[in-house]
Amino acid sequence: MSVAGYVTVVVATAVLAFSVRWLDPGATSHMSQQFGIPRHVGWVFAIAAFLWAYLPVLAGADMGNDLWFFGSAAVGVGFLFVAVSVSSRDAYRLLRRATVVEPGSISPSDTGSLVATSGRPTPTADDREGQPTTPFSGRQSVYTDWTVRKGSFSGSRGEWAHLGYGTEQVEFSLGDGAVEVATENPHTFNKKEHTFSIDLSKDVPEPAATSLSEHPDLPAPGSSDDDLRFAERYIPTDGPVTVVGNATQASDPGVVCIDGSSEAALIRGDIERAQHAMHERVYRLGIVGVVLIFGGQLLAFWLSDASFTALLSAL
Known part of the structure; x- marks a missing residue:
């Protein structure tokens, strides 16, 4: 598919996603509350996910072949995990910088x-x-x-x-x-x-x-x-x-x-549980997310007719 076709698919998906914000604004608030992702951060990662997940289309994948969408779905989950990780970094750094004291000792x-x-x-x-x-x-x-x-x-x-x-x-x-x-x-x-x-x-x-x-x-x-x-x-x-x-x-x-x-x-x-929970959100989710982003893309290419040669020539 041409670059114009790839851009069309990405833009159409982005417009569909943004339409949810206007048709059902509570849906974005629900996602933000559930995963702890600020809305502006969520939209940035959503756009990045669209651009990355549809690369097989630019590299020659057939839109009629549904199998490669399994890889793209893994990519979407990966971007969600990374968004959660990034959104938790400030609070995790705050917790690490803070002096740990008992309430009665302050x-x-x-x-x-x-x-x-x-x-x-x-x-x-x-x-x-x-x-x-x-x-x-x-x-x-x-x-x-x-x-x-x-x-x-x-x-x-x-x-x-x-x-x-x-x-x-x-x-x-x-x-x-x-x-x-x-x-x-x-x-x-x-x-x-x-x-x-x-x-x-x-x-x-x-x-x-x-x-x-x-x-x-x-x-x-x-x-x-x-x-x-x-x-x-x-x-x-x-x-x-x-x-x-x-x-x-x-x-x-x-x-x-x-x-x-x-x-x-x-x-x-308590403090120990809080430190463990924040470490898991920042590091474990972040690492798993990166693995899914790249692993899902490799799976999508493997399940489709896309090739890295065609991708490089299109770029």
Whole structure:
């Protein structure tokens, strides 16, 4: 295929992908929340994936031969893994630079320093009345990002359309109140995920019924016979959480606050688990992603009529 044909295929795929952003904007938010990839980073890697995955077409692959698409699919997964790895590097570097201390060992003299500490989160007094929970399933948490999709079924086929998404978080403390955490829009990693469905035509359990009623963009209970699919990714209160950020003097004497004045991160698990999880995201996923990018391309060439000679001549 000519260079013009290759460009046409790439542009058509890119236009199709970008159309999802306008037709179903919640889909891109869902992907961003699920994998922890900023949208601009995701689109950059998506374009790179299109350009790389369709190289067999430029090298003479027959579009009617479906086998080489298995290699291109591996390429797509590889770019996803690398995007996750790259998106996690800043938080991983932040964690490595931070001074690891116990919550009770941080003193007001440490203010202005980058620290990493962990402990079981306790919602602050203002939030303690009615333990903070995930909005739809009621699981105790200090941070939740969620998406809601509506199912539309015709016979054996089903389609899901995104209805809404959001983030909820509360201030909490570590170490019996020694450290207050009041981060805004922190980077979050290693979250738990809970997905479930609800039939609006039946009795909708709490707290989903109340949360649906409070969100004007979401259908109210009993308003239709649609199925709703909920996805909640959250940091629970029943286990330790690692907080990375700059320590500042809190309003109460002797209390240190980690706030959102700088880049901050919340990672489910203690310090060792957080370090391991971030190392896996940055290095293992990155290496596997690179292997899939190049290995998938070799597989695509092997399963098609494409040749590296034809590719070089086309370039």
